[in-house]
Every structure is written in C-alpha cells, then in structure tokens.
Amino acid sequence: MDKCEEIVAQLDLGNPWEKRSDGWWLEAPDMDVEKMAHSMTEANARLVTMTAYQVSNGEFRIIYHWDLEGRMLNMVTMTRKGGIPSIVRIHPASDWIEREIHDYFAVQFTGRELPPLFLHPEDSPGIFLDHSENASEKGKGRER
C-alpha cells in the first residue's frame, strides 16, 4: 500500500486523496489535526508550512503542507470558532508557523502560548484580516 494511502487509513477520514499536478490534496473539514500530525511525524514527513485562508463564515481554511519523501501532501481543514488545536508539541516545526498565522489572522491555536512573531507585544493580532464586504465573496467556494 502506498504511504499516502496508509496515512489516510490511519486517520480514518474516508476522504480520498486527490492527485493534482502540484501534489496530493485532501479535504477534511473535521480532521483531527493532532492525530494527523502524529501520523505524519511517525511517517517522517516534514512540515513545509501551513496556509491560512479567510473564508466567508468568519472561519479559516487551514492547509497543512507536508513533504513526504519529496512528495507534497496538502491537508485541508477548517477552524472551529476561529480556532484549531496546536500541533507544536507533536511537531516543533509548527512553532513559528502557528505564531505567524496568529499574527496575520488572529487564528487561535489552542493548547499553547502565542507570543507575537512579527508584531509588537502591544499590537492586536489579525493584521491581514479582510473586514471588507467582499471578504466573503473572495472566500466563496473554499469553505467546504
């Protein structure tokens, strides 16, 4: 069995991988990200980065980009009430990545402190938040 398929089976998500020209993609809005991080760490995958994308309902699409033996695996999930569990205790490489996303979008990574990475301590996080009316238009179709 392919390593990607093995990981999907471990996660018990039931979602098939979609193979695209830029790698493998998995959409799982209710993903248990801690379990996923454990599986990826055990598979010796490298966390390339995480992308936050503001969507229409005040939530964020969070994409975990992993490198598994040179192959790009992109795992997409959603925040719940603007938050998502931190994976920093499982995968330390996520430390600055989570802090960056918190600075930009005020996403709460639960289970950890989030000292500012780019901002002054007195500044409010969320400097990239789009408060305009078309914010919801931009994110349409990506909230899943």
Added chain:
Amino acid sequence: MSFTIPIGPYHPSLEEPFKLEVKCQGEFVEDATMNIKFNFRGVEWLAQRRNYNQNITLVERVCGICSDLHTLTFCRAVEQLAGLSVPERAQYVRVIIAELERLTSHALWAGMAAEIIGFQTLFMTCFALRERLMDILEIISGNRVHYAMNCIGGVTREIQDPNAVLDIVKWTRQQVENTLIPIFTTDRTIRARCIGIGVLTKEAAMDWGVVGPTARASGVPTDIRRSTPYAAYDQLEFKVPVETSGDVFARVVVRLLEMIESCRMIEQAFKKMPPGPIQGPEFVQVPPGETVVRSEAPRGEVFYYVASDGTDVPTRVKIRTPSLVNMPIVRLMVLGANLADVPLINASIDPCYSCTSK
C-alpha cells in the same frame, strides 16, 4: 553568575535588524530568545492587492539576495494555475540565473563567515569573487540585485554574451577549488572556530523541518532541484553535497561544494540550451484555483501558495522562505556554546531577516 546579553537589533555582526538575547552562565550560553519583527513589510497583504504582473516586482523585493528565486517561484505558480507552458530555452535561462544567484549568495555568506572569524583577507577574496558574479548579472540583466528576469510564461531577455558568463563561471570554479576550499578546510584558525561548533543533529534537523545547506550539512539530503525538478534541472547532472557532522564546518563545506555544482550546471545549461523563443503564449487570464510551488533557493526551499478567483488579483499569496524554518534552530545550536561563537553559529545558517519578516 547569570547575565543576559542583547545582540541587536542593530549590531556590527548583523547585516539586517534582528535581536538575539543570550542568557549566559559565565561564558556559556544557557538560553536564547529571538526577535525578528524589525523588517516586517506585509508583502503577502500587498500581494493580494496587486495584479499578477505587478506582483512579480513585489515578490522580487522579499529578499535582496535570492530575489530571482522569488519571482521564479511566483511565476511558476501562476503558470501552473493558468496552464501555461514555458519554452525550453527559457527554462535553461532560468537555471542559469538561479545558479548565478546561488553563487553570489554563497560567496556573500563565505565572506561574512570569514569576517566574523576575523580573517579579513579571506573576506576580501570572497567579496572580490562576488563582485565579478554581480557584474556578470548586471551585464545580463542591467541590475546587480533585482534582475527582473522572470515573467509569467518565460523570461524577459536573452543572455546576450554567453562566453562572458562562461569565462566568469570558469574563473569562479577555479577560485573556489584552488583558493576558497583549501583555505576554508585547512586553515587552523578556521578549523578551530568551525569544527564541532554549533552542532545540529540529523534528528533535530528533521524534527524542525530544516531546509537547504543547513539541513544537508546535518545529513538530511533534501533538495527540491533533485526531489521535484523544475525549470531544466531534470536535464542536468549535478550532485547534492551532504555532510553528516552538522557543525559550522559542515555548513561551510556544503556551500563551497554547492558552488562547484552551480558552476557545472551553468556550463551544462549553456551547452544544452536549445534555440527558440524565451516566452510562451501571451498570458491572458488565471482561472479560479489554487496551487503550491517550491523552488530551491540558496538558503533552501522557498514555498508559494497562490489562490485565484479568476480575476487579475490573487486572493491569497502565501510565501514561506527558508530562513523562517531555519532560524528557530539557532536557539538549539547556541545552547551550551561559548558566547564568542554565537555570532558565527547564527551566521552559519545564512539567515535572511528580510526574507523571514517579509
């Protein structure tokens, strides 16, 4: 007695603003904290308010040293979204410019390392080498730093005088093989300052997702040019130098060997480059979608995520530079180190603060 020493944000050993607070017990480092907020420009926010062509100019300014890799990666992302093919000749031109940029970056780094070690003549040797490389980039592109070579679907201009480039590349290779490698690897002072200093184990490098020469010096053979070839890298023969000791010396050796490989790649690229156009069909529209693209910059993997809603302005541009993942491990590398080694250990990952706090 325990005391804390602030290094930066403006300090003679730092070429960009950055603050490292080192907590010491006597001469030895107990802990360190880093602060990188001094160069923040909000590039991602700006990129979501400019059209695709304007963004090429913007992302080129994420970094003054690996500017070409940023435009290359962004253009590749847009090309992937728009389904554009890039002419083969342009792919070779992209490789040549990217490898010339790697040479200038590594020469700069070697010079900075020599300066921190206190070896002024070696510093001057490295910078003299870098000057000639920057001269040739200026001859090709008209600029020493921001080359503006990449466009969506190809490159903006031909390399008018390949022989001039090849002459410099040949000279560079001789300089690295006959001068830099012998001095860096045999000089007693350099060896004393670099061997066994700032060790990063393979396990730590993997846990922290370290990339580029820093990872390769710790025995992690990651290189996007090899694992996911782009441009014309799959047509070229090259080695990926890997060392296993994980110390400052290993990082020196990896970068110097990479300079030789870059010279080899440029020479091959000129030989194999076919005639033909350097730009594909005119870029008209990017359909809705999203994509991820990675390239191997001098400091390691550069990552771009670009999302489109079908307009001429991207809805999301995410940039992850190699220094953002490499810098956190400086804290691990300085723990227990002698205070005097901290500037060199920090410099050994070739950190770019402009990239990191883009």
